[in-house]
Amino acid sequence: MFELIAPIFQRLADETGWNFIIFYDRYEYDRFVTGISISLQLILWSILLSLVIGVLGAWVQTARSALLRGIVDGYIQLFRNTPPLIQLLFFYFGLGAFTPQVDMGGYYEPMISSFTWAVLSLGIFGGAFNVEIFRSGIEAVPKATAEAAESLCFSSWQTYAYVTLPLAFRISLPALTNNLVSLAKTTSLAYVISVPEMTYTLNQVWSDNINVPEMMVVLFLFYVVVVSLIAAGLHVLEKRLALPGYGR
Amino acid sequence: MKAPVKAFRIDVEAVSSFLPSRALRGWHGILLLALLLTSLAIATAHAQSGGGTGPQSPLATLIEWIPFILRGFLLNLGMSFLAMAIATVLGIGLGLLQLSRTRFLSVPAWLVTHLFRNSPWLVILFVVMLLVPFELQLPGGGTFVMSDWLKATFAFSLPVMANLSEIVRGAIVSIPKGQWESAESLAFTHGQTLRWIILPQCVKRAIPPWMNWYALLAMATPMASILGVREAVGNAQAAMEAAGARPELLVPFYLFLLLLFFAYIYPISIWTRMIERKYAVES
Numbered sequence: 045m046f047e048l049i050a051p052i053f054q055r056l057a058d059e060t061g062w063n064f065i066i067f068y069d070r071y072e073y074d075r076f077v078t079g080i081s082i083s084l085q086l087i088l089w090s091i092l093l094s095l096v097i098g099v100l101g102a103w104v105q106t107a108r109s110a111l112l113r114g115i116v117d118g119y120i121q122l123f124r125n126t127p128p129l130i131q132l133l134f135f136y137f138g139l140g141a142f143t144p145q146v147d148m149g150g151y152y153e154p155m156i157s158s159f160t161w162a163v164l165s166l167g168i169f170g171g172a173f174n175v176e177i178f179r180s181g182i183e184a185v186p187k188a189t190a191e192a193a194e195s196l197c198f199s200s201w202q203t204y205a206y207v208t209l210p211l212a213f214r215i216s217l218p219a220l221t222n223n224l225v226s227l228a229k230t231t232s233l234a235y236v237i238s239v240p241e242m243t244y245t246l247n248q249v250w251s252d253n254i255n256v257p258e259m260m261v262v263l264f265l266f267y268v269v270v271v272s273l274i275a276a277g278l279h280v281l282e283k284r285l286a287l288p289g290y291g292r
Numbered sequence: 293m294k295a296p297v298k299a300f301r302i303d304v305e306a307v308s309s310f311l312p313s314r315a316l317r318g319w320h321g322i323l324l325l326a327l328l329l330t331s332l333a334i335a336t337a338h339a340q341s342g343g344g345t346g347p348q349s350p351l352a353t354l355i356e357w358i359p360f361i362l363r364g365f366l367l368n369l370g371m372s373f374l375a376m377a378i379a380t381v382l383g384i385g386l387g388l389l390q391l392s393r394t395r396f397l398s399v400p401a402w403l404v405t406h407l408f409r410n411s412p413w414l415v416i417l418f419v420v421m422l423l424v425p426f427e428l429q430l431p432g433g434g435t436f437v438m439s440d441w442l443k444a445t446f447a448f449s450l451p452v453m454a455n456l457s458e459i460v461r462g463a464i465v466s467i468p469k470g471q472w473e474s475a476e477s478l479a480f481t482h483g484q485t486l487r488w489i490i491l492p493q494c495v496k497r498a499i500p501p502w503m504n505w506y507a508l509l510a511m512a513t514p515m516a517s518i519l520g521v522r523e524a525v526g527n528a529q530a531a532m533e534a535a536g537a538r539p540e541l542l543v544p545f546y547l548f549l550l551l552l553f554f555a556y557i558y559p560i561s562i563w564t565r566m567i568e569r570k571y572a573v574e575s
Contacts, residue, residue, distance in 0.1 A: 121558060121561075122550075122554065124561070125507070125511075125553070125554050125557040125558045125561055126511065126550045126553045126554050126557070127511040127512065127513075127514045127553050128511070129512075129514045129515055129517075129518075129525065130514055130525060130546060130549045130550055130553065131550070133525070133546055134543075134546035134547065134549075134550060137542045137546065138542045138543040138546045138547070139543070141539045141540075141542055141543070225410070229410075229411070229412040229413070230412065231412075232412035232413075232414040232415060233412075233414060233515070235414060235518070236518055243412070243414060243415060243418070247418070250422075256422050256423065257423060260415075260418065260419050260422070260423065263415050263418075264407070264411055264415065264419075267410065267411045267412055267415060268407070268410050268411065271410045271411075272410070
């Protein structure tokens, strides 16, 4: 791949001055590929964490205990109404200062890396929105289906997992798509705690090589492609899961 | 049964019933305050157990620097107001362009909208901060200095503009076709129909999402600190640095920032939800 494109971009740089160094310099190319992989991992894990939190949180919100519901409600309001940037800084610098350090033979490394903190923080942030999205989906499921499941001796968790959630998931998919796309874009904030994802990597590249406009174009394209892929994937899922008689 | 709402008339009683203070649940604030105080207590204990020769407790340090952080927060508010104003004007224009009947106008408008909707705020911030010139040469010969916070404000207005453009488009599309046809039968031109019949009806549908985007915008302004704008987060970091960069300061300072933004955004989001619910019942 690299050998294939390197001469083209080398010539482009020589002839027009458009310095896409990440495509013809081995070192910068490797940096770029690592950036892509870390960015995608960050997006994947924070989306997964946010989905788990969303499902569990929405289940707790159907609980009878007012205390549990209050705690989840407090969590949602706290994380929805504060800037994700400050949440990241708080998690990484504030809580990170208290986590134990591991002896790596001569130097110490925090047990929870900045990448893990970014996944935790962004997952918790996105999860707060997902809880609300799933909750409104669950509320939209007709009561009679849950009652029918109860009459068939399903336990409350079984009713939730096998009857309510599959229906609620379909209802909340459009809103979920929006939130997951927005979460994928928010992962660029991991820049502030120096997770070497795409924004951070390209920032280093343009600082080293003074080719800001070119790298900006690459950065834009990267996010447009990633976001389009996520949105397209979820649309396909929406079509696949469509039940006759539900939705449009 | 409610009295029917009169068009183009502001119902004072209805507006006053939106006031956010009524729905603010006190325990949310109490919970946060408790969290802040606990963390301060822990931090204080931490500082005292670690020798106790520290110049000041974290609480005293925080109190000393609160005015400085609040001054930064004022810049956050100013940036959010200005960016929202720019975004509203540009967003309405772009939304109308998207619906233009000439493809020459609607396609570029669609492209701009989707480019800015689908890229991260941070990336847009970098683009504007690094690619917009520091000084603008005015045609009269003078120079206009684009200060950092002004550029950041402009950068924040772009994604909001794109999203408002979609909201405006959606609101206009959601107006029944009969409205257009009856206006046409009354000899209204296209522009007149838009100005006097369609847009007034859109305002009501667009206000809750508009407020939602304001809240998101206000929450995005701390990003400007990454590029050296001295707003609340930047000032808090500078304050921690000035107070000796002690690790036990981190939790109380960042928690204070979270609390600050929460205290501002939470009432707005409650207010938004109330308006949303009220309009949902009526329609």
